[in-house]
Amino acid sequence: MKILFLTNLLPYPLDNGGKIKTYTTLKALHENGHEINLVSFYENEDEKKSIQKIKEICLAVNTINLKLTTATNKEYMRKVALKSLFSKYSFGVYKYLNNKMIGLLQKIAREEKYDCVYFDHLQMCVYYDCLKKLYPNAKFILDEHNCESVIMQRRYMTTKKILMKIFLLLEVVKLKAFEKKMLSIFDEIIALTHEDESAMKKIANKIIPINVIPIGMENNRGVLYGKNNSTDMVKIMFVGTLSWEPNNDGIIWFLKNVFPKLKDKIGEFELYIVGKNPSDELKEIAGLYMNVFVTGYVESVVAYYEKCDYMIVPLFVGSGQRVKIIESFAYGMPVISTTIGAEGIDYTDGVNILIADDVETFIYACVEMKREDIRRKISINSKKTFEKSYSIKQCQKMIEYVLEKTLKV
Numbered sequence: 001m002k003i004l005f006l007t008n009l010l011p012y013p014l015d016n017g018g019k020i021k022t023y024t025t026l027k028a029l030h031e032n033g034h035e036i037n038l039v040s041f042y043e044n045e046d047e048k049k050s051i052q053k054i055k056e057i058c059l060a061v062n063t064i065n066l067k068l069t070t071a072t073n074k075e076y077m078r079k080v081a082l083k084s085l086f087s088k089y090s091f092g093v094y095k096y097l098n099n100k101m102i103g104l105l106q107k108i109a110r111e112e113k114y115d116c117v118y119f120d121h122l123q124m125c126v127y128y129d130c131l132k133k134l135y136p137n138a139k140f141i142l143d144e145h146n147c148e149s150v151i152m153q154r155r156y157m158t159t160k161k162i163l164m165k166i167f168l169l170l171e172v173v174k175l176k177a178f179e180k181k182m183l184s185i186f187d188e189i190i191a192l193t194h195e196d197e198s199a200m201k202k203i204a205n206k207i208i209p210i211n212v213i214p215i216g217m218e219n220n221r222g223v224l225y226g227k228n229n230s231t232d233m234v235k236i237m238f239v240g241t242l243s244w245e246p247n248n249d250g251i252i253w254f255l256k257n258v259f260p261k262l263k264d265k266i267g268e269f270e271l272y273i274v275g276k277n278p279s280d281e282l283k284e285i286a287g288l289y290m291n292v293f294v295t296g297y298v299e300s301v302v303a304y305y306e307k308c309d310y311m312i313v314p315l316f317v318g319s320g321q322r323v324k325i326i327e328s329f330a331y332g333m334p335v336i337s338t339t340i341g342a343e344g345i346d347y348t349d350g351v352n353i354l355i356a357d358d359v360e361t362f363i364y365a366c367v368e369m370k371r372e373d374i375r376r377k378i379s380i381n382s383k384k385t386f387e388k389s390y391s392i393k394q395c396q397k398m399i400e401y402v403l404e405k406t407l408k409v
Contacts, residue, residue: 001034001403004108004135006127007120008096010040010063012050013299015276016241017323021145021192021215022120023054028216028396029118030057034403037108041066041101062108064101071243071277081167089126090174092148096123102130109134116141116406122148125182139406142182143190147199149176154317154340155245176203183208188406190399193344211402214344215326216395217386234269234370237308239301239324243277246317250341254314255285255292258362265363266370274304310334310369310378314362315341325353329386334378336365346389352381 011022029036038058042048042065051061067073077095084094105127116139117131125142132140152175156168183189183204190213191197197212238254240247251273262269269291273282276297286292298304311328315338325345328335329352335342336354349355354369356362368374 001115001407002112003029003034003036003116003118004039004114004131004138005029005036005058005118005120006039006124006131008041008068008123010042010047010050010054010061012053015297015299018121018145020217020323020327023057024216024392024395025120025143025399026054026057028392028399032396032400032403035059037062037112037114039063039101039104039108041068041096041098043068062104064098064104066096066098066101068095069243069277071279085170088174089178090152090171092152092171092175093123093126093178097126101127105130105134114138116403118143119186121145122179122182125178128182128185139187140185141188141190141402141406142186144196144200145192147179147191147196147203149179149203150196150199151246151317152176158249158317179203180205183210188402190402195344211398213395213398213402214346214390215323216390216392217326217330218392234266234310235272235308236269236366237272237274237304237311238313239304239311240275241277242273242275242279242282246315247275248279248282250314250316250338252279252282252285253316254312254362255282257359258314258366259289259292261359261363262366265367272304272308274298274301305331305333308333310336310375312362313337313341326386326390329382329390332379332383334369334375334382336362336369346385352378352385354378 005026007022009019011019011026014020014023026036036058037060038054039062042063048063054061067076070077080095081091084091087094089097114135117135119125119142122144149172152168152172156165156172159165159168180203183200184206187209189208189210191200191210192214194212197210200210201208238251242248259271271292273286273292273294278294278296283294286294311333313322313325313335322341322345325335325337325342336356338357339355342353342355347353354365356365
């Protein structure tokens with residue numbers, strides 16, 4: 001099958017959850033024998049170095065330059081946000097609308113016909129009408145990494161700043177309307193979790209052709225967690241792209257509310273915050289402590305999986321699946337997460353993860369993780385969960401089933 005695959009960013013290197021999910025999907029499609037033309041945005045020239053790697057699994061890669069990260073393009077994004085107020089699209093969708101991309105899609109349509117158009121992320125559906133005219137007979141698949149309007153609703157509910165709350169309310173209304181329309185017109189829809197499936201059905205308010213396919217990963221990481229600490233120094237890690245507000249807000253919450261109380265409970269410890277685009281506020285708070293290390297962007301997180309004893313996921317806004325938790329399971333790295341952070345993950349509290357939703361339970365979980373036997377138990381069980389639920393082979397089978405079902409309609 002010939003597939004035109006639209007995604008928001010080049011899915012390599014594998015330095016955030018969205019890229020890992022997209023790359024895994026592309027690899028599954030490639031290994032199932034499909035020809036893929038990848039169409040994507042990129043933000044800087046360095047990102048284009050990854051195209052050769054992506055061409056190992058895609059027949060062609062076409063790109064358009066566009067500023068997308070708010071943290072590094074604040075003035076530009078303020079202007080885009082202002083323009084979006086007069087658009088039917090939410091800011092999060094409107095910022096992807098680009099005339100050069102429309103031109104590229106028209107050029108591709110003149111050169112090649114495709115059996116399937118695959119939209120990776122709801123935001124790329126801003127090109128649905130354009131592509132439906134170009135490929136009226138193709139099958140259209142939407143792969144939602146998150147139920148986007150659920151995330152926006154949660155952000156609206158948790159934001160205390162008045163002007164931001166008004167803006168986010170408008171975003172919720174626009175985004176929910178857009179998501180409802182898209183869910184109603186695609187031939188097939190893919191959700192990562194049953195929670196997202198339920199939310200999407202509720203938004204669509206009708207029967208929709210939805211399939212739940214968890215994120216799959218290659219099981220090539222080995223059991224890196226197997227530490228026998230010779231000292232009492234516990235090393236904690238947080239991993240995540242910090243330009244994504246829920247990550248930034250979550251780790252700031254931890255630093256303000258949990259971190260100051262930990263020394264009396266667990267003794268000496270270090271916290272490593274690993275991820276690109278840390279905010280000024282985060283760096284300022286972290287700078288108050290000698291045992292907090294904000295790394296910024298790193299090429300590989302492997303060294304931190306080897307160095308640290310467990311991971312924290314203090315997320316209070318989100319949807320979909322946290323790739324960082326699945327990756328931690330692959331490494332056998334013990335995890336403490338909020339309920340929302342672990343949403344959609346195959347877990348049992350106290351068996352393959354520890355769940356903590358407030359300051360006191362987070363402190364208690366950190367005290368528990370001080371114990372080597374607890375960390376080892378969580379590590380062994382999380383690795384077993386990964387092998388059972390998140391292999392790339394299972395992902396391949398499920399994606400192929402969706403494609404076969406689509407063509408039969």
